[in-house]
Amino acid sequence: MQTVQTILEKHRVSDSLAQAIHCVLDCSKEISVLLQKGAMAGVLGSAENENVQGETQKKLDVISNDLLKERLAECPVVAGIASEEEDLPVAANEDGQYLVIYDPLDGSSNIDINVTVGTIFSILPSRGEDPSKEATYLQNGRQQVAAGYVLYGPATMLVMSTGKGVDIFTLDPTSNEFVLTQEQVQITPSTKEFAINMSNQRFWAEPVQTYVSDLLAGEEGPLAKRYNMRWIAAMVAEVHRILNRGGIFMYPWDNREPNKPGKLRLMYEGNPMSMLVEQAGGLSVNGEINIMDIEPEKIHQRVPVFLGSKEEVEKALSYHKA
Structure with a gap:
C-alpha cells in the first residue's frame, strides 16, 4: 500500500x-x-x-x-x-x-x-x-x-x-x-466531451459562440464529431472527470461585467488546476496564452479558463486566434 x-x-x-x-x-x-x-x-x-x-x-x-x-x-x-x-x-x-x-x-x-x-x-x-x-x-x-x-x-x-x-x-x-x-495520470489528447455553462451563451465573445455552435453541430458540422455536454458547477469535479476520461472545461469571459476578465480566480483555481492539467499532458489557457504564464497583478485576480484534452483546447484556441 x-x-x-x-x-x-x-x-x-x-x-x-x-x-x-x-x-x-x-x-x-x-x-x-x-x-x-x-x-x-x-x-x-x-x-x-x-x-x-x-x-x-x-x-x-x-x-x-x-x-x-x-x-x-x-x-x-x-x-x-x-x-x-x-x-x-x-x-x-x-x-x-x-x-x-x-x-x-x-x-x-x-x-x-x-x-x-x-x-x-x-x-x-x-x-x-x-x-x-x-x-x-x-x-x-x-x-x-x-x-x-x-x-x-x-x-x-x-x-x-x-x-x-x-x-x-x-x-x-x-x-x-x-x-x-x-499513478501518473494522463489526459487523453482528444475528446468528445465539453463542459460549459450554456445559460451564459448570449454573453460570450464571438470566438466562443462560434466554437460552441460548431461543437453542437455534431457530425454534420465543421468539427465532424458528436460531442456530449457536461456541467457540474464545481471546478474540482469538472477537472476530475477530465483527468479520468478527457474533455474540455470552459469558463470564458463574458460581457455582463466587461471589467472582469473572467469568473474563476487565477491564484486559487486557475494556477493550481493548470499545473495538474499540464502535468497530466493536457493544456490550460485563457484564450490567448497558458494560464501559468500570466503575471498576476492582484491576489484575487480573475481569469478566463479553457483546459483539458490538449487537441481540443488547441482547437478552441484556434477560434480565438482566427
Missing part, C-alpha cells in the same frame, strides 16, 4: 514541503467528516455574510476557511496564507519557507444538495518576503512547488502534483490515510 508520504519520498520532496502538504491534508480529512455528517453537524445552509468576491458564503465555506487558516498558521514551514474567502493574506511563521494559497470549498453552491465539492490548494516558495503583503504572493503559476485538490464525493480523493506528474489517492476510512489508487 502506497500512501502520500511514500510518493513524496519517491519523488524526493523535501521534508519541509511534505510537512506543508500534510497540514493541508489533515484539514481536508476534518472537512470530509463534516460533509459526511451534513445537516446532522449543522453545517449546511448560508452564512449571514459575503466574502471578498461579493458572494454569499455557505456555513461550511466559513468553517473550512477558518480550519485551514488556523492549522496552516500553526505549521512552522508555512510563512503565509492567502484564501479566496479572505480580503488580505495572513502572515504565519517568520521562518516559514512556503506560501499556501487555497479555495477552502470550491463548488459550495452544491453543498446543500449533496453534490461534489472540493478544496483546492497551491504552494509557492516564500522567497523571504513579507508574507503579510499581497505582492509577496504575486508569482506566476510556474513558481508553484505543489498543487492539488481534495474531492469530497462518494469517496474522498486527493489529486496532487509536485512537478513530477499527477497522482490520485483515495482516503481509506479504516486507516484515515490517503492511499495511491492511480
